[in-house]
Amino acid sequence: MNNPAPAAVVVLAAGAGTRMRSRTPKVLHEIGGRSLLIHALTAAEGAGPAELVAVLRHERERVAAHLADHAPEVLIADQDEIPGTGRAVQCGLGKVTATEGTVLVTYGDVPLLDPATLRGLVAAHEEAAAAVTVLTATVPDPTGYGRILRSEDGAEVLGIVEHKDATDTQREIVEINSGIYAFDLAVLRDALDRITTTNAQGEMYLTDVLSIARQDGRSVRAVVTDDQMMVEGVNDRVQLAQLGAEMNRRILEGHMRAGVTVVDPGSTWIDADVSIGQDAIIRPWVQLHGATDIGEEAEIGPETTLTDTEVGPGACVVRTQATLAVIGKDASVGPFSYLRPGTVLGTKGKIGGFVETKNAQIGDGTKVPHLSYVGDAEIGEGTNLGAGTIVANYDGVTKSRTTVGSHVRVGADSVLVAPVSLGDGAHTGAGTVVRKDVPPGALAVNASAQRNMEGWALRRRAGTAAGEAARAALGEHAPGDAASGSGAQESKEHEQR
Ligand code: UD1
Ligand code: CA
Numbered sequence: 001m002n003n004p005a006p007a008a009v010v011v012l013a014a015g016a017g018t019r020m021r022s023r024t025p026k027v028l029h030e031i032g033g034r035s036l037l038i039h040a041l042t043a044a045e046g047a048g049p050a051e052l053v054a055v056l057r058h059e060r061e062r063v064a065a066h067l068a069d070h071a072p073e074v075l076i077a078d079q080d081e082i083p084g085t086g087r088a089v090q091c092g093l094g095k096v097t098a099t100e101g102t103v104l105v106t107y108g109d110v111p112l113l114d115p116a117t118l119r120g121l122v123a124a125h126e127e128a129a130a131a132v133t134v135l136t137a138t139v140p141d142p143t144g145y146g147r148i149l150r151s152e153d154g155a156e157v158l159g160i161v162e163h164k165d166a167t168d169t170q171r172e173i174v175e176i177n178s179g180i181y182a183f184d185l186a187v188l189r190d191a192l193d194r195i196t197t198t199n200a201q202g203e204m205y206l207t208d209v210l211s212i213a214r215q216d217g218r219s220v221r222a223v224v225t226d227d228q229m230m231v232e233g234v235n236d237r238v239q240l241a242q243l244g245a246e247m248n249r250r251i252l253e254g255h256m257r258a259g260v261t262v263v264d265p266g267s268t269w270i271d272a273d274v275s276i277g278q279d280a281i282i283r284p285w286v287q288l289h290g291a292t293d294i295g296e297e298a299e300i301g302p303e304t305t306l307t308d309t310e311v312g313p314g315a316c317v318v319r320t321q322a323t324l325a326v327i328g329k330d331a332s333v334g335p336f337s338y339l340r341p342g343t344v345l346g347t348k349g350k351i352g353g354f355v356e357t358k359n360a361q362i363g364d365g366t367k368v369p370h371l372s373y374v375g376d377a378e379i380g381e382g383t384n385l386g387a388g389t390i391v392a393n394y395d396g397v398t399k400s401r402t403t404v405g406s407h408v409r410v411g412a413d414s415v416l417v418a419p420v421s422l423g424d425g426a427h428t429g430a431g432t433v434v435r436k437d438v439p440p441g442a443l444a445v446n447a448s449a450q451r452n453m454e455g456w457a458l459r460r461r462a463g464t465a466a467g468e469a470a471r472a473a474l475g476e477h478a479p480g481d482a483a484s485g486s487g488a489q490e491s492k493e494h495e496q497r
Pocket of ligand 2: 233235
C-alpha cells in the first residue's frame with residue numbers, strides 16, 4: 001500500500017490548558033494566522049481520513065463555535081467528567097462509525113505536525129500489521145513526557161510509562177511519547193474498555209492501551225521522528241511564541257524554495273494561508289496575514305503589513321498597511337499609506353504617500369499621489385487627484401458616495417463633498433470645494449478671488465525678518481513711510497483672479 005488513508009482521526013482538545021493563564025481556550029490561541037486547533041485539524045485532514053473527530057470539553061461552546069466557523073466538516077465528540085487521554089479517545093470513538101481499519105490519534109495543541117508524517121505513520125503501521133504504532137522522539141530533556149519502554153532487541157514497544165509513574169531508572173529514558181499514534185480500531189476499542197484509573201494522576205491513560213495490546217500478544221511498534229518541533233505541544237505562552245517562530249521559519253523556507261525572495265527572514269512574518277507568486281520580493285519588516293495573495297514579481301516592503309489583501313503581479317507596495325484591499329497589476333502604493341477594506345486599485349494605478357482609502361474603487365492608471373483621503377468613492381480610469389484632495393464622505397450623520405469619471409483632473413487641495421459626481425474629463429481648480437456635480441469637461445472653481453495688499457509686511461511687520469526681507473526685495477519700489485497709514489491700504493489692494 002502506498003498512501004493508505006486512515007478510517008478516522010481523533011483530535012484531542014478537551015484539556016483546560018491552565019498554564020496559558022488565559023481567558024481564551026488554549027487551542028484557540030493563534031500562530032501563523034490560524035488557531036492551534038485548526039493547524040492540528042488541517043494536518044489531520046491532510047492524512048485523508050474518512051471521519052475526523054475533535055474531542056471537546058473545556059470551554060466546549062466557544063471551541064465548537066470556532067469549529068463551526070472554520071472547520072464545519074469536523075465531528076464534535078464531548079468528553080464527560082472522567083479524565084484522561086484514554087477517556088478522551090473513548091468519547092471520540094463514539095462518533096466514529098467505522099468498525100475496522102486504522103485510526104490516528106493526535107492533539108489539538110500540536111501545531112507543527114504535518115500530513116506527510118501522519119501518512120508515513122499509517123503506512124509504517126499497516127506494513128508491520130501492528131496493533132499500535134506510536135510516534136516517538138528522542139529529546140535532551142524528557143521531563144514530563146511519557147517514556148517509551150522497549151523490548152531488549154528494541155524492535156517492539158512494551159509500553160509507555162508516564163513521568164509521574166516512572167521509576168528513577170525509567171526517567172533516564174530519553175525516548176518520549178509524542179502522543180500521536182496509529183491504532184487498529186478494533187484493538188483500540190477493546191483495550192479502552194479495559195483500562196483503569198489506578199495511576200499517579202487518577203486518569204484513564206491512553207498509553208495503557210499499548211501494554212494491554214502487548215499483553216494480548218499483539219505487535220506494538222514505534223516510528224521515531226527526528227523533527228522534535230513537529231511533535232511539540234503548546235503548554236504556555238513561551239512555547240506558543242517558540243512554535244510560532246518555528247512555524248514562520250518553515251513557512252518562509254517553503255516560499256523561498258518555491259522561488260520567492262525573502263530579503264530578511266528574521267523580520268518577516270507570513271501566515272500559513274498566504275500565497276506568493278514566483279519572483280516576488282519580500283523586503284524586511286513585512287507581515288503578510290490571513291488570505292493575502294501576492295502576485296508574481298510583486299515587491300512588498302520594507303515595513304508593510306497586509307491582511308487579506310490581493311496584490312497583482314509586478315505591483316510595488318512600500319511602507320503600507322492594508323486590509324481587505326485589492327492592488328492591481330503593476331500598481332504602486334506608498335510609502336506611508338493606509339488602505340482600508342474595500343479599496344480596489346486598478347492596473348498601473350497609484351496610491352502615493354500619506355494617503356488613506358476606504359471602500360474606494362480607483363480605476364486603471366488613476367493616481368492619488370499625495371496626502372489624500374478617498375472614501376466611499378468610485379473613480380474611473382486615467383484620472384489624477386491633486387495633492388491633498390479630500391473626499392468628504394461623512395456629513396456627521398450619513399456616509400455618501402462620490403463618483404469621479406475618467407481622465408478627470410482634480411486640482412490640489414480640492415474637497416469633494418459627497419454625494420457628488422464629476423464627469424469624464426472634468427477639471428477643478430486648486431482649493432475647490434465641490435458641492436455640486438461637475439459635468440463632463442467642465443472646470444469647477446470656487447476659491448474666492450485673491451486680494452494682494454501691497455506692502456502689507458512693510459507696514460505691519462516692520463522690523464521683523466519678513467518685513468526686512470520684503471523691503472530689501474522691493475528696493476526702490478518699497479512704498480514710503482507715508483503709505484503706512486491704514487487709509488492708504490485700500491488703494492494698494494487689487495484683485496487678482
Ligand atoms: C500525554 C501522554 C504522554 C505524552 C504527552 C505528550 C497520556 C497519559 N500521556 O501526557 O505520554 O508524552 O502527552 O505531550 O496520554 N486531553 C483530553 N482530555 C483529557 C486529557 C487530555 O482531551 O482528559 C487532551 C489535551 O487537551 C491535550 C492532550 O490530550 O491536547 C494531551 O493532554 P496532556 O494533559 O497535555 O497530556 P500529558 O499529561 O502531557
Ligand atoms: Ca501536554
